[in-house]
Every structure is written in C-alpha cells, then in structure tokens.
Amino acid sequence: MNRDIVCIGAGYIGGPTMAVIAKMNPDRKVIVVDINAERIAAWNSEDYSIPIYEPGLVDVVKEVRGRNLFFSTDIKGTVQQCDIVFVGVNTPTKMFGRGSGRASDLQYWEATARSIKEYANGDKVVVEKSTLPVRTAAAMEAILNDHASYSFTVLSNPEFLAEGTAIKDLLEPDRVLIGGPETEEGHRALEAVVDVYAAWVPRERILTTNVWSAELTKLAANAFLAQRVSSINAIAGLCEATGADVDEVARVVGADRRIGPKFLKAGPGFGGSCFKKDVLNLVYLCETFGLHTAAEYWMGVIKMNQHQQERIVSRLFSAMFNTLANKKIALFGFAFKADTGDTRETPAATVARLLAEEHVRVTVTDPKALDNARRDLADLSGVVYEADEYKAAEGADAIVLMTDWRHYPTLDWRKIYDSMRKPALVFDTRNCLDAAELKQIGFRVLNVGK
Ligand SMILES: NC(=O)c1ccc[n+]([C@@H]2O[C@H](COP(=O)([O-])OP(=O)(O)OC[C@H]3O[C@@H](n4cnc5c(N)ncnc54)[C@H](O)[C@@H]3O)[C@@H](O)[C@H]2O)c1
Structure with a gap:
C-alpha cells in the first residue's frame, strides 16, 4: 500500500483536515479533489484567497501547498495514484421522499463510492470522513465490492473539529476516532490510517472501535x-x-x-x-x-x-x-x-x-x-x-x-x-x-x- 492520500471533497472538512495531515506528514503526498472546479481554483489561487475562512488555515496552506498538498479536479487520476481514499463530501439532510427533513441525503456519498470503484486500479482503503448514518459503511462496501476487480475496505474516521477552531482542534485533538471491520484486512487498513495520525497525535488519543x-x-x-x-x-x-x-x-x-x-x-x-x-x-x-x-x-x-x-x-x-x-x-x-x-x-x-x-x-x-x-x-x-x-x-x-x-x-x-x-x-x-x-x-x- 502506498502512503499517498487523496481526499474527495474540498469543503470545510476536506480542506483544513488534509492541510493539517499534509503539514504533519511531510513525507506523504496529499491531494484534495472536488467536482467543484471553482472551489479548487480558489484553493489554488495565487493570492491565497482560499474558499474557507478559518483562523490559521491560510498559513498552513501557504506552508504546504505545492510541497506535499495539492488541489485538483482530476478525481480519476488521483484515485489511481493513492491507496488511501478519504471521502469528505457533503451529507445534507434529505429534503424529499422517504425520511424527508430527517434522514441524510447520501446521494453524493454513493456517487463518490461509484466513482472510486470505476477509477480504481488496485485495492483501496476508503475512509469515511463525512458524518454518516450508522451502517453506511456496509452499504458502501456492498457497492464497492460487488463484482469488483479489486478489494475495498471501508473505515470510519469521523471528524470532531469545530469550525472557528479547526486548525487548533486538528493539531491538538481530544481524540481521533477510527473504526474498522474486525477482519485481518480491516486491521491492516486501520493501522494504515492510525499511522497517518500517529505522525503527531499521541497514540493514547487515537481511539479505535x-x-x-x-x-x-x-x-x-x-x-x-x-x-x-x-x-x-x-x-x-x-x-x-x-x-x-x-x-x-x-x-x-x-x-x-x-x-x-x-x-x-x-x-x-x-x-x-x-x-x-x-x-x-x-x-x-x-x-x-x-x-x-x-x-x-x-x-x-x-x-x-x-x-x-x-x-x-x-x-x-x-x-x-x-x-x-x-x-x-x-x-x-x-x-x-x-x-x-x-x-x-x-x-x-x-x-x-x-x-x-x-x-x-x-x-x-x-x-x-x-x-x-x-x-x-x-x-x-x-x-x-x-x-x-x-x-x-x-x-x-x-x-x-x-x-x-x-x-x-x-x-x-x-x-x-x-x-x-x-x-x-x-x-x-x-x-x-x-x-x-x-x-x-x-x-x-x-x-x-x-
Ligand atoms: N463542517 C464541519 O464543521 C464538519 C465537522 C465534522 C464533520 N463534518 C461532515 O463532513 C462532511 C462534509 O462537510 P463540509 O462542511 O466539508 O461540506 P462542504 O459542502 O463544505 O464540502 C463538501 C464538498 O464535497 C464536494 N463533492 C460533493 N460530491 C462530490 C463528488 N461526487 N465528487 C467530488 N466532490 C464532491 C462538494 O463539491 C463540496 O465542495 C459532512 O458529512 C459533514 O457532516 C463537517
């Protein structure tokens, strides 16, 4: 498994989280991709007019962008380059049909899972960074592994940062949570993601479930x-x-x-x-x-x-x-x-x-x-x-x-x-x-x- 990371979704979660992961893992290439070309252009803007205001964020981006943090719209190319795929796309409240006004709208998540499957050229560890209803990983694994040429392991790594203090929360988290399937592959995948955070988070604060x-x-x-x-x-x-x-x-x-x-x-x-x-x-x-x-x-x-x-x-x-x-x-x-x-x-x-x-x-x-x-x-x-x-x-x-x-x-x-x-x-x-x-x-x- 290579050490490079792609994150699909360059929003409030994907952008700051990956910026800090890149800062603290200088030996890894971290690429953030999004279907929204305008958003990616803003992340790449020469004058650093990045799309999110978050204290300290622009300084981290200045430090790591072009070094080992990259923003791109090339989802296919980057998914092929990286074995660890974080997914931080939006999961808004569903406003139609069954569960309207309550349930999560998982259409962006499912679309992402389908593109990962379509583009994959090898086994992938897929990490849920978005907040999802319990048992989503089972549905995602079913989509990913159905008649697939490669094997996909889905982990859950929800993000606890608060907007306004995102950079501080990411640098000094109370805890990092990583959930993985209780299989041999699951343990291997879990260790690979624990490794990303262990670059700066004390081991006892990395909780696995x-x-x-x-x-x-x-x-x-x-x-x-x-x-x-x-x-x-x-x-x-x-x-x-x-x-x-x-x-x-x-x-x-x-x-x-x-x-x-x-x-x-x-x-x-x-x-x-x-x-x-x-x-x-x-x-x-x-x-x-x-x-x-x-x-x-x-x-x-x-x-x-x-x-x-x-x-x-x-x-x-x-x-x-x-x-x-x-x-x-x-x-x-x-x-x-x-x-x-x-x-x-x-x-x-x-x-x-x-x-x-x-x-x-x-x-x-x-x-x-x-x-x-x-x-x-x-x-x-x-x-x-x-x-x-x-x-x-x-x-x-x-x-x-x-x-x-x-x-x-x-x-x-x-x-x-x-x-x-x-x-x-x-x-x-x-x-x-x-x-x-x-x-x-x-x-x-x-x-x-x-
Ligand atoms: N905002 C927070 O403070 C926060 C904190 C913890 C967890 N979360 C969770 O993180 C997730 C993302 O939240 P956010 O605030 O970053 O949302 P956001 O809307 O700011 O960003 C999501 C990004 O995903 C992109 N996207 C959607 N579908 C895509 C696809 N198929 N391929 C590529 N890109 C795609 C969108 O263009 C958008 O830029 C949500 O599940 C949210 O609950 C957010």
Whole structure:
C-alpha cells in the first residue's frame, strides 16, 4: 500500500483536515479533489484567497501547498495514484421522499463510492470522513465490492473539529476516532490510517472501535453537544421569567466536575451545518429502529433550538411597543458563531426572516459572512448589507447582536447610540457586551436569560 492520500471533497472538512495531515506528514503526498472546479481554483489561487475562512488555515496552506498538498479536479487520476481514499463530501439532510427533513441525503456519498470503484486500479482503503448514518459503511462496501476487480475496505474516521477552531482542534485533538471491520484486512487498513495520525497525535488519543461504533459516536457526540445548548436555553426562558441570571446559573452548574463548563452558554441557539442535521439523522435512525420515545427525546433538542429564535423576535416585539413594521433593526453578526464565515443554519437567518415577516427594515453587518448572508437571504427584498457597523446602526431603532465577534464589545457604543433613533435598544443575544455600560450610555438592553 502506498502512503499517498487523496481526499474527495474540498469543503470545510476536506480542506483544513488534509492541510493539517499534509503539514504533519511531510513525507506523504496529499491531494484534495472536488467536482467543484471553482472551489479548487480558489484553493489554488495565487493570492491565497482560499474558499474557507478559518483562523490559521491560510498559513498552513501557504506552508504546504505545492510541497506535499495539492488541489485538483482530476478525481480519476488521483484515485489511481493513492491507496488511501478519504471521502469528505457533503451529507445534507434529505429534503424529499422517504425520511424527508430527517434522514441524510447520501446521494453524493454513493456517487463518490461509484466513482472510486470505476477509477480504481488496485485495492483501496476508503475512509469515511463525512458524518454518516450508522451502517453506511456496509452499504458502501456492498457497492464497492460487488463484482469488483479489486478489494475495498471501508473505515470510519469521523471528524470532531469545530469550525472557528479547526486548525487548533486538528493539531491538538481530544481524540481521533477510527473504526474498522474486525477482519485481518480491516486491521491492516486501520493501522494504515492510525499511522497517518500517529505522525503527531499521541497514540493514547487515537481511539479505535468497530465501524458501527465510530459512525454512531459522531452522531451521539454532536447530539450531546446540541442537547447541552438546548438545555441551557430552556433554563434561560425560566431565568427571564423569574429574575434568575442564566450566566450565573450556568457558571455554578458547570462548576460541578460531573457536568463541566463547556457548551453551557445561553444564546440564540446553535447553528452550523452539523448539529441540526446530525440530531435529525439520529431521530430518523431511532424511528427506523422503532425507538419512538428516543426519537421524540432528541427531536425536543431541535424544537427547543427553533423556539429560542422565535423567542428573540417575540421579546423584541414586546420591547418595541408591539409593532415592528417599518422600524430599522440592524443584525450585528450573521455567521453562526465567531471566527467563521459559515452561515449554514445560522440563527441570524431565522431571525432575519421572522423580522422581515413583520415588515422590519433589516440591515445585516458581519466582518466575514456578508457575501454568504447576501446569498442566503437573496429571496428577501429590502435587506441592506453593510460591512461597516457604524453605518449599519445609523438611524436604527434596535441592534440585535447575533454573533459574538470579538471586536463587538470594543466598538464605540456611544457613537452608535448617538446615530440611532430613540429610544435605542440593544438585544445582546450572546450576552457578550457590558450591559451596565450600555445602559449608562442610554440604551435599553435585552439579554438572553436575564
Ligand atoms: N463542517 C464541519 O464543521 C464538519 C465537522 C465534522 C464533520 N463534518 C461532515 O463532513 C462532511 C462534509 O462537510 P463540509 O462542511 O466539508 O461540506 P462542504 O459542502 O463544505 O464540502 C463538501 C464538498 O464535497 C464536494 N463533492 C460533493 N460530491 C462530490 C463528488 N461526487 N465528487 C467530488 N466532490 C464532491 C462538494 O463539491 C463540496 O465542495 C459532512 O458529512 C459533514 O457532516 C463537517
């Protein structure tokens, strides 16, 4: 087996993961391929205008691109060159037919498996990097090995990185998970992939399991994280009604070592491409296996999340004298969290849409996600996109802070206040601004869970 690696899918997962694998394995050639020629051209652009914003990523790409990391659209040629084939194509929620709105849409994955089979010129280890429903590997192996001239072993190596901290997460992972079939070939393939990570990850952090455990663990891990966010948001509403402060509650709850402090921040709800999709996938799997109470339990996590955004708009409504029509509201931040330009499933989009229904004049500002916002809200007429926060706030009745961009607390809030229509309201859905200071300036202030 040769040591070169191809990754099919040059997205948020394929790009950063392979960049770090190439950086830490200078003796391996790593090639990232995609059917999207525009995306590949961006990865190859001379001025490094790479298609993903991720802190530290461009530096890694500068270091390794052309050395041992390559981006290409030649899927056939690269699959023939490499014996280890990672697959990081998208697996969105299926929006048609059976399982619509819940199940994973596996058409891109299956198409990829078929092209690997068509192009292969020798045995291949196929590594699932995408998040997939448990037992997908069995289906993939069936496609790959049906009347095949070569042998294909399918492993599961789900990715746990978080957008915004992808490079750090990849360089210092809590754990790397690799699941493989319990056969001799399976063990050999597993060792080959363990070897890729062992170049920099301590062995004790490389956990190996059977394939099904690895596939299911990724869904379970995301469901647990999403559930914590929904749990604290469920407490936030109660805090608002009772005079408790959700940040104080979270601090003390999280001080219990059995619980821990992470993912206990009340806010506008979770976003990003993974949590909702993966929890829905889990719901679908539970239903498929007749575990209806478990399905309902996980569905509650999604419902709570949606409710959080509806609550933001309801609270604005009451705070702004029960009419929002023709008022100007500036959304500060559109990315689903700070340090990323990713806007998939961002709570800001839901809030923008709910406000537009109320005939609000919506202005969106964001340091990294303005183009994505423009694309995502293209069907809403009248939304204004403004890179400069001060201009975005001019004449506004309210600012709704949706993303906790680090520089927002350091803006000149007095200048912002002076340019707004009075009474001026700030709804800080991330609880990241100094509320006392804002009140002193003259703002009316709303927070989540206070
Ligand atoms: N984004 C994250 O933070 C994250 C974290 C962990 C896991 N994942 C999982 O990784 C997978 C990919 O997610 P992403 O965010 O990178 O998606 P993405 O949409 O950014 O990238 C997927 C890429 O695959 C390409 N592609 C699709 N079909 C193809 C084919 N047949 N041949 C070649 N290329 C093809 C697309 O053109 C696209 O560029 C998903 O299953 C997701 O759940 C994502």
